[in-house]
Amino acid sequence: MARASTFRGLPGFGLSLGFTLAYMSLIVLVPLSAVFLKTATMSWDGFWQAVASPRVIASYKLSFGASLLAAAINIVFGFLLAWSLVRYSFPGKRIVDALVDLPFALPTAVAGIALTALYAKNGWLGQYLEVIGIKVAFTPLGVLVALVFIGLPFVVRTVQPVLEDLDTEIEEAAASLGAKRLQTLWRVVLPALAPALLTGFALAFARSVGEYGSVIFIAGNLPMVSEITPLIIITKLEQYDYAGATAVASVMLVTSFVLLLIINGLQEWTASRSGRLS
């Protein structure tokens, strides 16, 4: 801090920094460190058995696979929604814009039972899907549906502001140089949106990997088939296997931290591309 000038600087540095650090340590850092300290007391064999048993491996495949697929679906439809909200006028636009955040605001357990009711055999959508031989509820497909629901606003809300700030001059230039509209979109607009789309993808993916409430009702939770990794942690806890639960949690935490670093990098990239301060 520069305290050299005649002005003594804004007050409260010590108080607010002290409170921030103390509160953050008590609530977040110390409890989180318990996961790694507990894991460190395990033998290598015990750790490996907990995190790499076939049932746990199957859950990683489902959690990461379904999250990747859901985020990919959301990139496409999230982009179309963001595009519609920014570029088009249509009736009910304000309501659509407000409701895009529903998955942020709706408690996950509520989303979970609502989606299950929709996609169950006799549900609004399930009865028609049943006829064409598609089962959603209580299968891995149900996990995918729940993760698409959870991830959508991340893509829309990351792409929308960048799209709003996008300079129309580049599209005008492309048009005046004879580019067709679709050429302009593909060659000019989409590349400019790429960092935001990737950020949205990463945010949706990171959220989906750890998601629990909206998934467990619709998943059916069959071991080896439709059991997600967070549920494995719960199951181990219920069997009083604290070490095993913690070991799996440490694998998930490390993955989350790596994702967080990637997301931070992507956001800086987005910021530098669109010239805004993050």
Added chain:
Amino acid sequence: MSAAATATAIGLRIGAERFEANTATRDPVWVKAVVLMLALGFFAIFLLLPLAAVFVEALRKGWVVYVAALVEPDAVSAIRLTLLTAAIAVPLNLLFGVAAAWVITKFDFRGKQLLITFIDLPFSVSPVIAGLIYVLVFGAQGWFGPWLAAHDIKVIFAVPGIVLATVFVTFPFVARELIPLMQAQGRDEEEAALVLGASGWQMLRKVTLPNIKWALLYGVILCNARAMGEFGAVSVVSGHIRGQTNTMPLHVEILYNEYQFAAAFAVASLLAMLALVTLLAKTYVEWKASELPKHGDTP
């Protein structure tokens, strides 16, 4: 939400007319039709239908069953615990959010970037792990387990554990809304207030808080919605004791697993209404924030 998204969430939304009036940025009619159909179709199936399903299922057996599910003692106790949890978690994180945003946006110090990353941490941790960490610290076999047992204090499978897990998952909300805004506002106005002789608290009350009130309100609304709706983290530490450690989302789960679908959806419909009120309040705050000049409106 990303920082960029938050920055415009509290900002001016521009209409689509400027794009549709410009031949260079106007899409052909058939493109607009196809894009709108896909986007709104997806929106209807994935967002509108689940929302509608909550209310339809809740009222499937009529109003009598609906009301009975809400006034039943276990439901009332779940509602009370949910309100209590939010009433503790939200003010704590509000205080933290203002302090953290103040120190991050008004001062330069080493490790600031790291501090910002740490504040975001709870967002990237699975809710299940958020519950697990408090079991490891306060549970029977945890760090303080024996000490707590000796003093007859229950944290895990009791209300304090539920509050702690909720504080963890709602930790970043207020700080995240404030930081981009206060960064953009800079420190000029506070410095001017001090030069003119204001005390630190006067500056906070008369300059800083009026400048950030809409973002602050927005952060509190989001924080509250998550605090009342949290399921995974609370589920790990609650112990699911009916009438004692059941929050509303946990009560929904129990009813649902007992095949009392109408009752489960009735309690769920209260939470869905909370979500709708949250979105409405958010829209209102955005509208208010876009009306005001960016700097120094007088209260």
